[in-house]
Amino acid sequence: MARTRIAFVGVGDISGIYLQNLTTVFKKEIEIVGLCDLIRSKAEDAAEKYQVERIYEDMAEVFADETVDIVLNLTRPNEHYAVTKAALEAGKAVYSEKPLASTFEDGQELLALAKERNLAVGGAPDTFLGSGIQTCKKLIDSGIIGTPIGFTASMICRGHESWHPGPAFYYQFGGGPMMDMGPYYVTALVALLGQVKTVTAVTKSAFPERLITSEPLSGTTVEVEVPTFVSGIMEMEGGATGTLFTTFDCYDEEQASITIYGSEGTLKVPDPNTFGGPVYLLTKQSKQYKEIPLLFDYTENSRGIGLVDMANGMKEGTKIRADISQTYHVLEVMTAFQRSSDQGSRVDIRSKI
Numbered sequence: 001m002a003r004t005r006i007a008f009v010g011v012g013d014i015s016g017i018y019l020q021n022l023t024t025v026f027k028k029e030i031e032i033v034g035l036c037d038l039i040r041s042k043a044e045d046a047a048e049k050y051q052v053e054r055i056y057e058d059m060a061e062v063f064a065d066e067t068v069d070i071v072l073n074l075t076r077p078n079e080h081y082a083v084t085k086a087a088l089e090a091g092k093a094v095y096s097e098k099p100l101a102s103t104f105e106d107g108q109e110l111l112a113l114a115k116e117r118n119l120a121v122g123g124a125p126d127t128f129l130g131s132g133i134q135t136c137k138k139l140i141d142s143g144i145i146g147t148p149i150g151f152t153a154s155m156i157c158r159g160h161e162s163w164h165p166g167p168a169f170y171y172q173f174g175g176g177p178m179m180d181m182g183p184y185y186v187t188a189l190v191a192l193l194g195q196v197k198t199v200t201a202v203t204k205s206a207f208p209e210r211l212i213t214s215e216p217l218s219g220t221t222v223e224v225e226v227p228t229f230v231s232g233i234m235e236m237e238g239g240a241t242g243t244l245f246t247t248f249d250c251y252d253e254e255q256a257s258i259t260i261y262g263s264e265g266t267l268k269v270p271d272p273n274t275f276g277g278p279v280y281l282l283t284k285q286s287k288q289y290k291e292i293p294l295l296f297d298y299t300e301n302s303r304g305i306g307l308v309d310m311a312n313g314m315k316e317g318t319k320i321r322a323d324i325s326q327t328y329h330v331l332e333v334m335t336a337f338q339r340s341s342d343q344g345s346r347v348d349i350r351s352k353i
Contacts (some may be wrong), residue, residue: 002030004311007054007062008096009083011037011046014097014303018074019050029308036062059083062096063090070095070120078174081106081278084121088113093314095307096122096230098183100327102174104335111328112252120314121186121324121338125184128191129321130275131294136260137192138295139281146264148193151242153259155181156252159228161212167220170248171210176226177246178203180332181273185244187326188272194238195329195353201232201337202347206249243336254284274304325353 006022008015022030033045034054044053056062062071063086070088073080073096081101086109100123101107103129114121127133140148155177160167169175190196205228209221228248235241240260256271265283270276278301281291298305306322313320327349336347 003029003034004069004074004315005031005067006070006307006311007033007056007065008035008037008043008072009059009062009087010072010076010079010317011035011042012074012076015046015071015074017303018072018307019046021302022307023050026304026308029311030304033065033068034062063087063092066148068092069314070307072307073097076169076174077179078102079171080173081110084110085113088117088119088121091117091119093120093310093349094122095310096121096327097329099179099334100331102179104332104339106334107328107331110348111324114324116264120310120320121185121321121327122294122320123189123302123311123324123327124306124322125272126303126309127184127272127275128187129298129305129309130302131296131299132270132275132277132279133188133191133272134296135279135292136269137275138298139267139279140192140260140262140291144265144281144283145260145262145267146193148238148240148260148262150261151189151193151259152241152257153185153189153242154245154252154257155185155254156245156247158219158251159210159248161210161214161222164217164292165214165215167210167212167214167217169337171224171228172224173225176228176230177248178227178230178334178337180181182230182244182246183330184272185246185258186330186333188269189236189242189244190326190353191332191334192269193236193240195236196333196349197237198235198346199232199333199336200338200339200346203227203230203338203341205229227338227341230337232340235308235335255312261345275299325351329353
């Protein structure tokens with residue numbers, strides 16, 4: 001079967017793992033046609049390292065290339081909407097890094113445009129396709145913890161200004177802990193427990209500005225434009241109800257945590273920003289947590305597996321597991337936390353996967 005031909009728009013930090021995996025692990029399924037970045041030297045360096053033949057002058061040239069089957073959108077999160085929209089308007093299928101867009105309204109527009117043009121759109125995160133989350137899903141589906149009743153999920157850190165070379169974005173439009181890390185947690189919970197029914201939340205920012213101590217911007221400050229403390233309750237269609245807490249304001253030894261509570265046991269889920277484990281299971285028989293061997297492949301950083309799944313789905317006419325119905329649902333849920341906080345009331349989730 002012919003390989004699916006893709007082109008990169010954006011060759012930033014996240015592109016490295018995509019380039020590595022698509023030219024090694026997934027090279028039988030994917031062919032990289034070319035690269036495009038606003039900073040041409042980034043595309044040139046990546047092209048030389050990964051032996052990619054073509055460098056595009058701009059994204060319009062990417063969209064005009066009739067040999068490209070899928071545009072891989074790896075631009076900054078607040079640029080995802082504009083790039084995906086332009087690609088769809090040019091008749092191209094798109095796979096985008098997370099999130100689908102920075103606002104709920106932009107996500108609605110992309111969903112409508114994809115349906116109107118009958119074009120496939122997929123997107124990150126694809127970590128839920130890794131061995132860790134898939135093992136947890138199999139355990140839950142097998143009934144080993146009984147009926148899922150509740151869950152707790154948290155992503156707690158003190159922000160990026162002490163280590164990231166360019167941390168300002170994380171406190172500006174499109175940033176914040178929910179839009180940055182929330183996609184991993186909401187996607188994992190949806191994969192494990194099904195669609196979200198309602199969200200009730202409170203959001204705030206503990207600090208109006210952040211002092212950057214990392215190089216090369218050490219000593220400068222950035223104004224905080226987005227909520228950096230987001231806490232709420234999610235009610236799932238299947239009946240389970242739980243909490244999701246994401247913050248850039250606090251310290252904690254264990255940054256990532258998801259626990260699923262069932263009528264017959266409890267499951268500790270791996271960090272949803274990873275593809276592997278560990279997975280821990282407690283049942284009423286065991287009365288203590290025991291590590292469960294992973295049951296599937298893809299335990300290492302396998303970014304790109306969602307793109308491959310999309311490519312296969314387009315060829316074979318099968319369901320794309322990380323398609324726009326999921327990324328849009330996740331976006332609606334994440335933005336519902338802010339809407340709920342602003343309204344002081346529960347928000348119903350309308351989208352379906």
